[in-house]
Amino acid sequence: MKSGFVSIVGRPNAGKSTILNTILGEKVAIVTPKPHTTTSAIIGVFNRDNLQIVFVDTPGIHKPHKAYGELMNKASYSSFLDADVVVLVVDASLPFGTGDNLIVERLPKDKPLIIVFNKIDLARFEQVKALKEKYQTLFKDAILIETSAIRNFNLDEIISEIEKLLPEGPQYYPLDMKTISDEEFIISEIIREKIIMLTKQEIPYSVAVVVRHIENKENKKEVLVDIVTEKDSQKGIIIGKGGKLIKRIRLQSEYDLNKHFRMPVKLEILVRVEENWRDNPKLIKKLGLMK
Template sequence: MIPLAPPDFKSGFVAIVGRPNVGKSTLLNQLVGQKIAITSPVAQTTRHRLQGILTTDEAQIIFIDTPGIHKPHHELGKILVNNAKKAMQLVDLILLVVDSSVPAGKGDRYVVELLADNSTPVILGLNKSDLQSNPELDESYLEIAREREWETIKFSALNQLGIDKLQSILIDKLEPGPYYYPPELVTDMPERMIMAELIREQILHLTRQEIPHSVAIVIEKIETTPKITRVFAAINVERKSQKGIIIGKEGSMLKAIGTAAREQIAKLIEGEVYLKLFVKVEPMWRQSQLHLGEFGYKLDK
């Protein structure tokens, strides 16, 4: 049930944007208080435009976690960047997240340029403040903010430092509005999609650098009984050599991926899980509009 909001209740949509690997997904998980977005040290981890929902006594914020904005090198990259740009046009507020442990670089300035013609209010979030070796690192970002009259806030998504203050600032910026979702909901992502992402997360953690960007997960079937949920998933890669890496010697890598992913899926559904993984080779799927559509990657209109 979606309740009727009191007169002073606030709500709205906030896009979390930035270049790859600045901690956007970690931040989203902290803000909603639950893991809904996968994280890893590998750049461009997020592929889907995720919605996380934070509901408090005074507000409901729908966060849009966007793929890292970068200059794309294939059709998949074009879709991801397009969808991130689209998200920035459809929200009430933009939270631009940067890695404040390093000076502002070309990637950050590229995102700033994309926001130049956008009339949506922007807050500049300086993440990873706990890793700063020199306070002067802030200056390159503060200069950007001053030029555009953006409010800034420092925090550490990983250590939860400053997250409560960030939440308060976001609520202050929103207008009065209704509940868009039931208060107990933390995401509107289909469970099947979250399962696929949890499997991909383990591949990001456990395999070599050449593998992560070439992997797409498809949940082919889910069978549910009162005692156990059976999940059958295909791991799609682009080359036979990648298939060998995913499987590993005598199936050791595939087993490790499956064990870790099964634990995460069990937490998601709060029940017993049987997970069966298959590995398929789909040459150059990231360049194929057909395969991109089949694997769930489509341009947002």
């Protein structure tokens, strides 16, 4: 069979996670309209007759302003090392900018490269043409593909091109497995998705979600979770007037978790402050956010 590892990279909010979820037919990575939704590498497994593709969906590469941002970038860059193929996702609705150049400078020269121009349903023809010419000049051997992940357009071509590039290899994971994320990670990501969607400005990016304890009882899960903020003012916003916002976060998270685990999940959420945690690498690792 053909098998191998494929690193999905790109700028924040280019559509990397949407592409992965759509290809797998299952939500393995959270998706929001806001940038920096993915903060850790997420592994998704695609299986077909005599083909296994292990996708590594990485955080969006950006110019970091905090230690946490630097660690996110390192997670993306390190995914190149063991990849058999690199898939660069480009937002076709935006012109080439300094953020794109940051990625271009770090892309490995010794790996097969597929460049996916996503969101073509939102882009002008001239814009897509100019982008493709720019990238073709930079990477003469790259394979260029136009897609719209939200409309499930042309994603099968990504799979076809990856299959051509992968070597013969072993079956790395069971054929019925679509992600290797553990349940702590899944729970924290779903809660974080709700925080991102229900809060504004800097709040979504100043918050960490830490699963403290999971108790598996007969036909249900009980989970203790900490939401960590950088300031008391952020803690107050997360809790909301009369505890209304934290209740919405809990109820919406429980709804999605019930569907994912196919059993009732009861969350107990505590909100606490760790001042400037995003600028403290030791604290970031203590919180379990970067291994």
